[in-house]
Every structure is written in structure tokens, then in C-alpha cells.
Amino acid sequence: MALKAIWGVVGAGLLALGLAGPAAAQNFEAILGTPKPFSEFPKPWPLKKLVAPGKLTVGTTGASPPRTFVDPATNKLTGSYIELFTKIATDLGLQVEFVRLEWAGILPGLAANRFDMGCDGASWTADRLGSGQFLMTSPTAVNATVGLTRKDTGIKTFADAKSKTLGGVRGEIYFEGAKKALPGTKVTEFPGMQESLIGLANGQADMIAVNLSNALNVLETAPNKDQLMMVGPALEVFPQSLCVNPNQPELLVAVNLLLANYRADGSLKAILTKYKTPTAEVELLDRIGY
Amino acid sequence: MNVALLAEYGPALLEGFVTTLLLSAIVLAIATPVGALLALMRESGQPILAAAATVYVSVFRLVPALLVLFFTFYAMPQFGIRFSPMGAAVLGLSIIGSAYLSEDIRGGLSAIDAGQYRAAKALGLGWGHTMRRIILPQAIPIILPPYITRAIIIVKSTSLASIVAVADLTGQAVRAASITYQPFPFLITAGLLYLAISGLLAVFQAWAEHRVSHERRVALRTRQAGAT
Numbered sequence: 001m002a003l004k005a006i007w008g009v010v011g012a013g014l015l016a017l018g019l020a021g022p023a024a025a026q027n028f029e030a031i032l033g034t035p036k037p038f039s040e041f042p043k044p045w046p047l048k049k050l051v052a053p054g055k056l057t058v059g060t061t062g063a064s065p066p067r068t069f070v071d072p073a074t075n076k077l078t079g080s081y082i083e084l085f086t087k088i089a090t091d092l093g094l095q096v097e098f099v100r101l102e103w104a105g106i107l108p109g110l111a112a113n114r115f116d117m118g119c120d121g122a123s124w125t126a127d128r129l130g131s132g133q134f135l136m137t138s139p140t141a142v143n144a145t146v147g148l149t150r151k152d153t154g155i156k157t158f159a160d161a162k163s164k165t166l167g168g169v170r171g172e173i174y175f176e177g178a179k180k181a182l183p184g185t186k187v188t189e190f191p192g193m194q195e196s197l198i199g200l201a202n203g204q205a206d207m208i209a210v211n212l213s214n215a216l217n218v219l220e221t222a223p224n225k226d227q228l229m230m231v232g233p234a235l236e237v238f239p240q241s242l243c244v245n246p247n248q249p250e251l252l253v254a255v256n257l258l259l260a261n262y263r264a265d266g267s268l269k270a271i272l273t274k275y276k277t278p279t280a281e282v283e284l285l286d287r288i289g290y
Numbered sequence: 291m292n293v294a295l296l297a298e299y300g301p302a303l304l305e306g307f308v309t310t311l312l313l314s315a316i317v318l319a320i321a322t323p324v325g326a327l328l329a330l331m332r333e334s335g336q337p338i339l340a341a342a343a344t345v346y347v348s349v350f351r352l353v354p355a356l357l358v359l360f361f362t363f364y365a366m367p368q369f370g371i372r373f374s375p376m377g378a379a380v381l382g383l384s385i386i387g388s389a390y391l392s393e394d395i396r397g398g399l400s401a402i403d404a405g406q407y408r409a410a411k412a413l414g415l416g417w418g419h420t421m422r423r424i425i426l427p428q429a430i431p432i433i434l435p436p437y438i439t440r441a442i443i444i445v446k447s448t449s450l451a452s453i454v455a456v457a458d459l460t461g462q463a464v465r466a467a468s469i470t471y472q473p474f475p476f477l478i479t480a481g482l483l484y485l486a487i488s489g490l491l492a493v494f495q496a497w498a499e500h501r502v503s504h505e506r507r508v509a510l511r512t513r514q515a516g517a518t
Contacts, residue, residue, distance in 0.1 A: 104464060108473050127295075127470040134471065170452070170461060171468025188375065188455050189465065195364065199455070202367035 037261035044093030045254045049247055051116050055097045056089035059106040059118035062098075064193070066217050066275030067120040080272045081120035084140070084262075085242075087271065088117075091258050110134045110245050117255070119243035123173055123211070134246050138256045139239035141272060142284040145174040146215050147231030149207040150200060155231055161185060167196050167205025177236045178209030197222065207231060213277060220276060239288060263290075296475050299466040303476070306462030307483050313379060313458060314445045314487070320384040321444065322437075325391030330421070332392070333399050343392070350389035355450055358382045363454035379451035387444045394440050398433030399425060431502040438495035442488045449484075459483055 051057045060068045060082065068079040077098055089096035099115060106118040111133040121141055122128065129136055149155040155164060158178070162185055168175025170189040179187055188205050190196040193214060199205045201224055210218075215230050222228065244252045262268035269282040296303075331343035350358070363378035373381060402425050410420035452461030463480035467473035 104467070104473070107467075107471050111474070122471070125469075127472070131471050133474070169468075170455075170457075171465035173469060176469055189457055189461065190455050191453050191461075191464075195453075195455075198364050202364065202372070204363075204367065204372070204455070 035264075037264040038257065039261075041254070041257055045250075047092065047094075047248065047251055047254065049245075049250070050094070051113060051245070052097070054094060056085070056092065056094040056117065057097050057099060057115045058085045058089075059099050059101060059109045059115040060085075060120060061103050061106070062100045063103075064120055064214070065221070066277055067213070079120070080275045080277060081242075083271045083274065084268070085117065087262070087267070088255055088258055092254055107134055107243070110243060113245060113247060116245050116248060116251060117242055119241070121213070121240040122243055123238035123240050125173055125238075132246060135244040135249065135252045137241045137244060137252060138259050139241050139285055139288075139290045140259060140268065141213075141240045141281040142237060142288065143240050143281070144212040144234035144237045145177050145209055146212050146234050147178070147207045148197075148200065148210055148215050148218060148228055149231050150203075150227050151229050152227070153206045155207050158182060158231060158235060161207045161231070164206035165204070167199050167208040168210065169193055169196055172210075173238070174211050174236075175209045181235050200228075209235075213281065216278065217276075237288070239285070239290065292472060292475050295466075295470055295472060296479060299462075299470075299476065302457075302462045302466065303459065303479060303483070306457055306459040306480075309376075309457060310445070310448050310459040310483075311487065313376070313383070313448045313451055313456065316380050317383045317387055317444055317448065318441055320380065321387035321391050324384065324388035326395050328388060328392035329395035329399060332396055334417070347389045347392050350386055351393070353386075355382065355386045355447055356453060358386055359450055359454050375451075375455035378454045379448070379456045382454070383444065383447060383451065386447070387440075390443075391437065391440055394436040395429075395433055397436065398429040401432050402428050431499075431506070434498055434502065435495060438491055438498070442491050445487050445491065446484060 060077070062068050062070050062077050064079075066079055067081040068077065070076065071078045077100065082098065085098070086096045099109075101109065106115070109115050110118050118134070119136075121143065122136065123143055124136065124139070147155070147158060147161065149161075153164060155161050158181060162182055165186045165188055166175075166178060166182060167188045167190055168178060169192055175189070179185070188199060190199050190205075190208075193210070196205065196208045196210070197218065200208050212234065219225050219228060219230060242255065244255060259268065262271070263282075263285070269279055272282055273279045328343045328347060331339040332347070334340060359379065359382040362373060362382040363375065366373065366378075406424055406428070407420065410424045415424070448458055449460035451458050452464060457465075459480050463476040466476040470476075
């Protein structure tokens with residue numbers, strides 16, 4: 001009898017908890033109302049270690065459309081990441097100043113305290129995340145390794161490229177990943193994206209390994225776009241982010257907060273997809289936990 | 291300095307170092323005789339030969355080496371002529387190197403007193419004989435310092451080959467820096483290796499200059515002893 005009573009109490013308790021869970025959650029949501037991005041951050045944010053007081057100095061190549069490029073019509077620096085950096089600066093109460101230079105100089109420039117920020121969407125790797133030369137923000141987009149080939153090569157998948165010449169930008173992780181995935185394939189390393197595309201057109205490479213964002217841009221804008229096609233499915237998928245001066249952890253905190261707000265209010269997607277970039281680049285961040 | 295990273299990319303850097311050595315050696319082996327030929331053409335007194343050499347030297351001294359390399363690798367395939375990355379680099383750097391070397395060699399030839407040419411002619415020596423037996427033995431000690439300096443410049447200019455897809459020392463250092471986003475260890479290592487090659491050439495220059503001046507002193511003493 002006593003045992004029956006005990007089981008009765010336990011059962012009632014469990015039932016009550018089961019019913020109380022959803023009800024409590026509903027109450028919580030009802031009390032919260034529509035969640036809003038956190039806006040009670042310092043304005044202006046006290047950033048004491050900026051390279052130039054009152055300015056957000058950003059290193060950019062201006063040579064990676066649609067993220068950063070010089071608009072031929074206006075001869076002005078533009079692109080989705082140029083707009084993102086500008087918005088970050090504005091929201092931090094700073095003026096933005098872009099310094100154009102080769103990619104090879106951007107990270108040393110961050111480490112040498114010449115810029116506050118850089119990287120127009122740098123893919124994450126273990127080496128990069130662990131680097132003491134710069135800090136990486138929370139992700140801004142998802143990118144992936146795909147191939148670009150001429151339609152006359154007969155390459156339809158990465159496996160078809162094994163007996164062909166694989167090209168890519170020297171040191172880019174997309175190219176390095178493709179080299180590992182296709183061991184024994186003849187390789188030609190180009191110094192930059194434009195040279196890779198010339199090499200592909202010349203037949204010096206039969207397929208080039210690039211990131212999905214660049215591939216889509218090439219297929220949209222290249223003069224020989226009708227002769228090119230994309231090769232998939234993607235070999236690897238990466239989160240991408242911005243880089244911050246390693247001496248400025250407080251700037252990293254500020255930028256991460258703003259990026260989270262931009263995700264929540266939709267402005268990140270609006271900015272990054274303004275230049276014909278697919279919305280999936282930002283939307284798929286959910287699928288990898290961000 | 292991240293030693294683990296250097297160890298990881300060490301084999302690639304070493305491969306790049308060997309490629310740089312090989313490229314430098316091939317370019318010098320081609321550019322030196324071509325440069326000497328151009329200098330001799332300009333000093334030959336033959337108007338057509340001298341004019342052709344002058345045009346070549348002037349054009350390729352005035353055009354940036356990077357442009358020549360881009361042309362040989364990226365533009366020539368559009369005319370149906372395709373070189374491997376190494377072939378394009380050798381061609382481009384040899385063209386530029388020979389133009390500069392010819393001026394260094396011509397400078398040495400011009401430094402020989404005109405009386406030497408007249409004396410050889412008076413003795414009935416032909417142009418080739420005069421060059422081989424009279425002029426070049428005197429010109430080589432004069433040519434040597436600028437030649438080695440130019441050789442050092444050519445070794446350093448091989449770093450441009452990375453632009454035409456050659457995996458040389460610079461190319462491998464840039465590749466490692468791009469993958470890891472840590473440029474300092476790789477660029478410093480590449481710089482030290484370039485310094486090693488250039489340093490060896492500078493040591494060779496000092497040794498060769500010492501040797502040449504020693505031989506000249508010995509020859510002078512022998513002549514003085516013969517005169518007394």
C-alpha cells in the first residue's frame with residue numbers, strides 16, 4: 001500500500017514536470033515578448049588601442065569581387081564586405097578608413113599594428129584560429145571548395161580531374177584541400193585568382209579549385225563565362241569571418257556583438273547578398289551551429 | 291618563431307630553395323654567353339650588329355621584368371606558344387638578365403685603352419684574336435665585380451618566377467604563409483636562404499678578386515724581374 005502511494009506521488013510529480021515544462025517556456029516567451037538584438041552596448045565603445053583614434057582602419061585588397069573591389073564606373077572601393085566594415089565602424093561611432101594593399105601585406109599589417117581589422121571573409125582553419133598574429137571574429141558566412149572548369153574538358157566531378165591539370169591560387173585553403181583530395185594530380189599554382197582564370201582559359205589548368213562565392217561571381221561576370229562551368233559537390237565547407245588586430249581583444253568583443261545583432265535583425269544577410277551573392281551564404285550558418 | 295610550423299613546411303621550403311638554385315644557375319648559364327655576345331656585337335664596329343644589339347638591350351632594360359614574365363607565361367599561349375612555368379621563367383629572366391649583363395660586360399670592354407686595339411691591329415691580329423688574347427684577359431678583372439653583383443640581382447629576381455606559377459623559394463614561403471596566416475617565420479626563413487645564396491656569391495666575388503689581383507701582382511713582378 002505504502003509502495004503504491006509512493007509510486008503515485010512520483011508519477012504525479014513527473015506528470016506535473018512534463019506539463020510544467022512547455023507551460024513555463026510559453027510563459028517565458030510571453031513575458032519576453034519579441035526578442036530584440038542586444039542594444040545596451042557602450043556608445044561609443046571605449047576602444048583605446050585603435051591604430052588611429054576615432055577611426056576604424058581596415059586593410060583590404062580591393063581585388064576580390066563581390067566582397068571588395070573598385071567599381072569601374074565610379075573608381076571607388078565598394079563591395080559587400082566594404083559595406084559591412086563601414087556599418088561596423090558607424091555602429092561603433094567611428095569613421096572607417098580603408099587601406100588598399102596586396103593580400104600578402106594584410107595579416108603582417110594587422111600584426112604590426114597598422115590596421116584594426118582586415119580579411120574580407122577568411123575561412124577558418126585550426127592554424128588560423130590558433131594564430132597569435134590576428135584574432136578571428138564570429139562567422140559572417142559559409143563558403144565551400146568547388147571547381148571551375150572549361151566546358152570542353154569533360155570534367156563533371158572532382159574525380160574526373162584526376163588525370164588532368166589542377167590549378168588554383170597558391171596557398172589558398174580551397175586549392176590545398178583539392179590537392180589533398182586528388183593526390184597524384186598534376187598541379188599548377190597561380191599567384192592570384194585572375195592569373196588562375198587566365199591559366200584556365202589558356203589550358204594551363206583544366207580545372208581550378210576555388211571558393212563557392214568566387215566561382216558564382218566568375219560564372220556571373222567573367223568575359224568567358226559561357227565557356228565555364230562549376231564542378232561539385234563541394235569538397236569542404238568552411239565558416240568565414242573577419243580578422244581583428246591581435247592587440248585589440250576589446251574590438252573583437254565589440255565586433256562579435258555587432259555581428260550577432262546583424263544576424264538577428266537580418267542586416268548581415270541584406271549587406272552580404274546585395275551584390276548578387278546567394279542568401280544561403282548567410283542562412284547556412286544556422287546549419288553549422290552559428 | 292613557430293618551430294613546429296617551420297618543421298611542417300620545411301620540406302616544401304627546401305624544395306623551393308632547390309628550385310631557386312636551379313633556376314638561378316640556368317638563367318646565369320644562358321644570360322652570360324648571350325650578354326657577352328650582345329656586348330661583343332655592340333663593340334664589333336659592325337653597324338647592323340651593333341644596332342640590333344642596342345635595340346635588344348635598350349628594350350629589355352626599359353621594360354619591367356614582371357611584364358616580360360607575364361607575357362611569356364600568360365600571353366604567349368594565346369598565340370599558340372605554351373611554355374611550362376619553369377620554361378617561361380627561364381626565358382623571361384634570361385632575356386632581361388642578358389640585357390643587363392651585356393652592359394656590365396661592355397663596360398669592362400670599353401675600359402680597355404683604345405691604344406690596345408690599335409697596337410693589336412698594328413701587329414696584324416684579327417678581331418677575334420685581339421679579343422681573346424689582348425682585350426678579354428684585361429677586361430675580365432674589371433668585369434668581375436659588376437658581373438657578380440648582377441648575378442646576385444638575378445638570383446634575387448628569380449623570386450618573380452613565383453608569379454608565373456613556379457614553386458620557387460618565394461612561392462613556397464608565400465604558400466605556407468597563406469595557408470597558416472603566419473607570414474613571419476616563412477618570410478624570415480626565405481630571406482635567410484636568399485641571404486645564404488647571395489652571401490656565397492659575395493664570398494666568391496671576394497675570392498675571385500683577390501685571386502685576380504694576386505695573379506696580376508705575380509705577373510708584374512715576373513715582368514719587372516725579366517726587365518732587370
